[in-house]
Amino acid sequence: MKNRLIHGLLANVAVAFSLTAVPVYAGGVHGEIEEMLVTDHVANRQQGEAEAASVGTVLSEQIEHRPMLRPAEVLETVPGMVITQHSGGGKANQYFLRGFNLDHSTDFANYFEGAPVNMVTHGHGQGYSDLNFLTPELIDKLVYKKGPYHASGGDFSSAGSARISYFKQLQTQTLKVSGGEDGYRRALLLGGGESAGGHWVYSVAKMVDDGPWTIPDELERDNIFIKHSRGDAHSGLSISALYFDSTWNGTDQIPQREVDAGNLSRYDSLDDSTGGETHRYQLSMQQWHALSERQRITSTAYVVDYGLELSGNFTYFANDPLLGDQVTQFDDRVLFGGELGYEWDLNAVHALDLGLGLRVDDIRDVGVGKSVNRQIYAMDSRASVEEVAYSAHASVNSQWSEKFATVVGLRYDQFSVEVDDKLNAANDGDEQDQVLSPKLSVRFGPFADTTFFVNFGQGYHSNDARGVVGGGVPLLSESEGYELGLINTSLDGLQLSLVVFKLDLDSELVFVGDDGTTEAKDATTRTGLELSLYYRPTDWLVLDVDYTTSDAEFSEGEFDGDNVPDSIDDVVSAGLSIESGKGYYGGLRLRYFGPRYLTEDGERQSKSTLVVNANVGVELSDAMSLSLEVLNVFDREDDDITYWYESRPTPGAALVEDYHSHPMIPRTLRVSVTYQF
Template sequence: MKNSIFNPLVISCFVFACPAYAAGLSGVSERSAGQLEEVQVTGSSLANRGLADAEAASVGTVLAAQIAHRPALRPAELLETIPGMVVTQHSGDGKANQYFLRGFNLDHGSDFANYVDGMPINMVSHGHGQGYTDLNFLIPELVDRIVYRKGPYYAEAGDFSSAGTARTSYARAMANQTVKLTAGENDYARLLAFGGVAAADGQLVYAFESQQNDGPWQLPEGFDKANGVLKYSGGDRKQGYSLTAMAYEADWTSTDQIPQRLVAEGSVDRYGSLDDSTGGDTHRYSLSAEIWSVLNDGLNLQSQFYVVDYALRLSSNASYYSRDNSDDPEVRGDQFTQFDNRLTLGGQLDFTQALSAVHELRYGGEWRLDDINDVGVGFSQRGLIYDLFASAAVEEQALGVYSSVHSQWTAWFASIAGLRYQTIDVAVADKLDATAGGSDREALLSPKLSLRFGPFATTEFFINYGEGFHSNDARGVVRRESAVPLISSSVGYELGMRSLLANDIQLSVVAFRLDLDSELVFVGDESTTEPRDASRRQGLEVSVFYQPVDWFVLDMDVASSETEFKQLQVDEGQVLGKYVPDSVEQVFAMGASIDLDNGVYGGLRLRYFGPRKLTEGGDVESAASKSVNANIGYRFSNGISLGLEIVNALDERDDDITYYYASRTLSERNAGIEPQLDRHSHPMEPRTYRGTLAYHF
């Protein structure tokens, strides 16, 4: 992609001038289409957007009450409240999860943007993979809401948002204090103290968490996590502020995916490992501020600022002994260690201006700087690098300005028209080859348009169009050979319908298409992502929410999609096929929850994760997986509560993740056998029981 010829000043003037012209038009509604009215109910996220308030049928807000009794294995599984989202893991508990949505294997977050209290979580030019999204620092008990928007239809959404965005917010106030102890099989233990207190003129929310876990693996994971949050807030989300400090550290030994040929022949246990020194350690320390201001009548400002200190060191071995020459007496194996040390700082200014009874203008800008002191990878033994083959310092700066006009033209027709102008500048200093670094700059203009028709009685329809993008790793952008573009664009389309079938049944149906200029594909034997050719994905999503009484909720989500490269993939003259490896095709999720006045509460979740094509030709597929998680508990009148959680309640022997690539074991290497193509899987954890004792005061 060539640098844009558009001048940023000209674009900014165009973005802000067009909405001002629209302000002169008249209309009938007293509320703009952009205002989002929340319905405070427990249940499906669909229920938390009222008719005549949403921008698309694929947006939603998940409230704290919906999370409170939801059984889950990992913190990031909170994102499975987003219809069609699947969260898995192929390594240790301290590593970022694998995310699947809308036909994507998002790997660790490549095309879905995540924010926590206004801070972007996706990492650019990361040591393990572009868009790396580690949410293991999340404390579910503190979450106040998750606002999600699928697709690239929103001007305020920037990098990594082609598939959508999720914005998670911690509570600004809590009425009680809680001490919570959870214990389970495989030396699982979690101690959490959290709550809220009045302090000066505001509210202080705090949480301190300690967790350990060995897991079901033959090689004990030894996962240790320490986590803390302090959040001080004053005022409200119209005129107020929040100041937040977070600190998170973790270390672990991981059991990576293993070849199925060894499991089938019985030489390696299903929960076994071929390298007992893989694993890692990480930390994340952050300070952030959010400020809500009313500047004058009709003009509001939301400001966000943050600074994050982050580091990761990760040792992996996906192919075991494929690199070693069989005749070489020295055996080293294929283990490699990736590292990343950075400081990230930035902020966003978001203005909303009521222009008339018909039009509302939203505009703003965001800036982000990643100062990466050292990012690289080297071959290692037992986590110690002996052959460092990539090490660089990277400075990456992103600036985006945007504007959108929210217009309620009639009682049954509304529109949102927007533009985003994005620039990204990178500078790479290679620490091993002074001639290999360089710099680059690219810019992109992305139009957006959303149309809403209705509500007609209790049904409304949506048409959405938007262009988005993801950035690519700066190190691959500046290299002299086989360079990739800094920005890869996307185009998304969506048709949607939402309806209240009855007072207690809500339905959402969405058909979507998304075209990417370049696909980011996970490479199993290298444990990283690489940019590939243009792709297209399209699919259908259906969400149903049913709440006949206030203490019972039932919800169901179905998603089906197909993903293909736009051209046949060819490698050294051999035609491979057109499928994007490991793209999700079918997802089904269903859940029920109860919360009775007598103190009894519980939840039940079923998830089906369909088979996935593992090669471009589609001739090799993964198996489907299904899991059932459940919990039940009782709150006593004296503040004590007891709970039992069962993960994988049916004890399914399915896999969390499967890849297809070549590997070789030590015995195969010694026998002179070449690396063999095979499925490599990481199993779901077996049925696991966890009990919780909590005291609320």
């Protein structure tokens, strides 16, 4: 592998190329069957010409009045997605989708303003995806694509991907002040205007929250965002900058036996010094330009400064009865890169899409050590890592007839990693790997308002470079997926979609609760079914229901059973929203995810979890509104997450296998006042 200077030069060439290139066509997604987007305030699905039944776009109107506990819950607009937490509120969330416990988003790729969010060779876990920096009020749209069927999807996208974009222009200023139980406070100022030949959008936010925990969360988030855009749908430029900083205390999962014995309450902790701090500083640029009526070029460039220090204690005194088992993980890096795309409508039937990508992670310091009160006293691992990923993809979109279309795609990815182990030079080294991933999407219809889809694709996820160089883990683990789907719009105002899917992975990354990290395990197979219904019977009422059932199994018999621990089988989400047009609005959301196998043999299962959130709002004047948000309406004592492993809660206690859970918050009220000027 070349040195850092060459890596930086390559990345800067890509950035310069994207800045000087005649820049992105604003309508549609590259190289895929053209999408017709229904833009009224209830549509959250791409319809008509979409390339799969499991592809959709969520618009700002669907997020505006949605009750949410966490910023990342905007992803619960993706049918079947569940967002939870197993520690302090500043840590990346747990993600569940299509039979995956995605941990902190391994195998689901997230992008923000064109920049990747998932972290390779991360201090806590491969693919770590922290979306706590999001400001939901600024989201213009979220485009999601499930499965490895799309040539634009690269690392971590076997289960799917989501791309989040903020508004390019706002004409009013908004001040929103919120307060609630358990010390929750939030102030948000956002807006925009016109100057310097373009549009400006900005936001400044401050949030603090203690939560219901015996040891207060003391969660703080500082968030600043600014974006300048110019041009129109045919040619333009957008540059954005993000500042995000957060600190918090952690309340890790606790053993159920201690709660049953009355030694702990549901909201207690066995280590009052866990927690962390993190930051994300991002600068990104996106350009678009129509070279002619048939040719378009796009470019994206980004640079991200990222850091994390995270202390956790999952087994308490199991390994060290004197000092305890607290560990502190750390990550300090800069990542930068870009993408360049070219679209060419060859004729009335065929369109060509080409893309190039580069990502460089300069990980200056990553590792973990034993700690007390977040102070490391014995380093277990420490390294600096350079990781470079190149990609190229091509696809041909063919509209053979009014009722038959295909997309044939091919993606190439090459990875190079170099590890400098700061504790043991014997673990130094470098590796390279590459993968070629074919893609195919076929659409039939519509026939009597029903469109049918067949999808196939291969994908991959990268593995932690330290495990690759020092532990014999393959750098790239491949996946292969199949999908049959349909969308039906026979009834006025109703959209129904049905999907049957299968996904095979060469290697499963499984979260290890007693270690707090992900571990590469055996090959797996997932099969499942998704059913989604969206109904707008009137202009003021919207109903939606999503149901997903899936089965995840190890396919090669590595364990005393074939169940993938903590994989989710059944998910139901449903909601209604009211937009009266007479000065008031409201919403109700229900989310259920069923019992999950916690061990490979299936002998241990978690309980199911059900939560209902609601909100109601009223416009006091043309400029001011008042809203009430109720989280966990029925005050259920369910758990956000459950694991099964050994722990020792006190130095003299026995080492015992047990359920370890992190509870949902109790019923919580939050009030917001919003003023526009």
